[in-house]
Amino acid sequence: MSQEKKCTRTLDISELKTEMVIMEWDQQQDIQPQNQREENGNLNVNNGGVMVMTDEQLETLRKQIAVYASLCEQLVQMHNNLTAQSHQHLTLTGGRLGNLYSDPLMTHSGHKISARQRWTPTAVQLRILERIFDEVTGTPSKQKIKEITSELSQHGQISETNVYNWFQNRRARSKRKQAVAAESEVETEVESPKTKQDNLPVPQAKQDACFQNPQITSQLHLLGGSYRSTHGRVSEI
Amino acid sequence: MSQEKKCTRTLDISELKTEMVIMEWDQQQDIQPQNQREENGNLNVNNGGVMVMTDEQLETLRKQIAVYASLCEQLVQMHNNLTAQSHQHLTLTGGRLGNLYSDPLMTHSGHKISARQRWTPTAVQLRILERIFDEVTGTPSKQKIKEITSELSQHGQISETNVYNWFQNRRARSKRKQAVAAESEVETEVESPKTKQDNLPVPQAKQDACFQNPQITSQLHLLGGSYRSTHGRVSEI
DNA sequence: GCTCTATGAATGAATG
DNA sequence: CATTCATTCATAGAGC
Incomplete structure (x- = not known):
């Protein structure tokens, strides 16, 4: 990784942070637009299938969407910066969420490379x-x-x-x-006296002892993922 | 090594992580129904400016938010995979649901303890x-x-x-x-020599709808880039 | 420096 | 349950 890219990344993240703060404000409005169930008192739905909400609430919803949209945009931007050199780029097409269901892999020359067989928890x-x-x-x-x-x-x-x-x-x-x-x-x-490298000139020798600690090691693997950057391979969500 | 640079990024991301937890509350509604939020009085109140919209319209809004929320999650995961250093991980945890996540390894004042390094035999x-x-x-x-x-x-x-x-x-x-x-x-x-990627004989994926909210799964495919559902684990403190 | 490969590590599934 | 196997993910280094 080059130095410039790192700088860029940091910048992007900072901006992202800004947007997130707005979201926090949204959240304080305590609106639950996502709630699928018509909870009691949550949404006021009358017989006509019409739902009543205040301007303020609607505005909150809109803001939230806007925030998410912005967030996504920036995340995508971030991704593109990270993969600016040779990897594939993401595109957020317009405000409309298109339905590009095509898997690049599948559509390429009919060469079907299968998706993983084993279950992967979301x-x-x-x-x-x-x-x-x-x-x-x-x-x-x-x-x-x-x-x-x-x-x-x-x-x-x-x-x-x-x-x-x-x-x-x-x-x-x-x-x-x-x-x-x-x-x-x-x-x-x-304290083992011989733990250090009595053995010489291996440059790699200097290592933080922490990485040997299993407790830490396990935690280091916070969020694994299956993202394949090489070959542009893809599979389904 | 490049420890300092990593450290810098860690700072930014750790804060971002905090915000992201908030971002997620939408999605949690379906997952954790037992979690009761203070919903009463929020959407019923209509003093003054009253907005009327149909269920359908509301549903559209909800979906849009859900899509963005999921998108964000996916993007964050992608980011994690790309910047695979452990302490740069963004984390989406169910923070509002009593799942109080704290990373004991990372002081949020920005001092990282160590980065993951993989063992290299001498x-x-x-x-x-x-x-x-x-x-x-x-x-x-x-x-x-x-x-x-x-x-x-x-x-x-x-x-x-x-x-x-x-x-x-x-x-x-x-x-x-x-x-x-x-x-x-x-x-x-x-036959001509086969690539070593050529294994995995099982043709079509049977996990197409593998992502959380089925109704928005297809829309997540709008991302033209290469990524797929992630697996990973949350630190268990 | 950017890409590619060898390989350390993680993990779903299988076996005893 | 305890181990082992199979596959995949991620990365340190080598090579261009």
């Missing part, structure tokens, strides 16, 4: 899973799995097996992580 | 690993891993996880190499 699903994971001890029962699956299916393709596997893996890896963590805890107490 | 370590790899068939037991780690630590920073991963990868790739080699023998006779 951000939302993952959040929910993590929450449940913290709440519950042990692997959820069969019934519980069903419920969770049901809930998660609202946010993307998922099966009970996925959920089951996820909990199995999550538990196992959480456990192992702890074990290793405890291990390094002991190691840190005993 | 020449000596590699030689030892290769030797052991040839000696042993299959995966070394945990005990064995410990021993190896211990030995290798004489020659540089290393953790058991590193060793474990190394063997996993080494074995997997050795295997794959053989398979590909055998395959290409047959291939060369009949």
Whole structure:
């Protein structure tokens, strides 16, 4: 990465921040336009299928949309700056959200490269899973799995097996992580005299000891993602 | 190294993260129905300027916001993937839902502790690993891993996880190499050389509607660029 | 410096 | 559950 690009990025982010602040204001209006259900007292819908709201509320909605639009624009801009050299660019076409459902991969020369086969939790699903994971001890029962699956299916393709596997893996890896963590805890107490490089001229040798700490390491992987920058490969959402 | 530069960016993004949490509240409505917000009185009040709109119109607004919100989330994820340094990650967490997220590793005053660095075996370590790899068939037991780690630590920073991963990868790739080699023998006779991206025989994706809100999934495809649904995990403190 | 590749690491799924 | 396998993601370095 070049120096210039970094500078640019920082700038973009700062601007983004500005917009977000506006959103906070919006949010303080405590309007819930997103709410799909006609909650009691939330929206006043009369018999004619007509909904009544104040100018102020409408204005809030509009502002929120504007903020999001602006946000998206800037995020896209940011992305383009980041990938300015050789990667693909994003485009936000007009205010209208077009329906470009085409997957570039699929449309290229009929060469179908398949999308991934294995399930990948969406951000939302993952959040929910993590929450449940913290709440519950042990692997959820069969019934519980069903419920969770049901809930998660609202946010993307998922099966009970996925959920089951996820909990199995999550538990196992959480456990192992702890074990290793405890291990390094002991190691840190005993200062090993030979831990440093008695071994010489390897330039890479200087490393922050922190990266060896499993606790930290796991947390470093905050949000993984599957974004393939090389070859411009794409797959579905 | 470029630690300072990363640090700078961390500052900006950490703040942005905070704002993003707020941004997300829209989406949370469907996910966390049990979370009660103070909705009463907000939309019913019509003192003075009263706005009347149909359900349809309202729905349009809602959708638009939802689309943008989702877009933003996706964009943020893309950003994370592009700037994959761990502490540059933006995070969208259900902050308003009692899921109080705080990154213990990152003081929001902007001082990062460490960046992720991946382990790189030294020449000596590699030689030892290769030797052991040839000696042993299959995966070394945990005990064995410990021993190896211990030995290798004489020659540089290393953790058991590193060793474990190394063997996993080494074995997997050795295997794959053989398979590909055998395959290409047959291939060369009949067909032109295949790229190594050519695997994954399963044709069409069955996870098209994999993103959270089904009604807006198609619109998310408006992004002409390459990205796909992400997987990832939230730090568990 | 920009791209490409080898490879460390993460993780869904499978197996015992 | 404990391990292992398979696949993919991300990146440090090599090469142009």
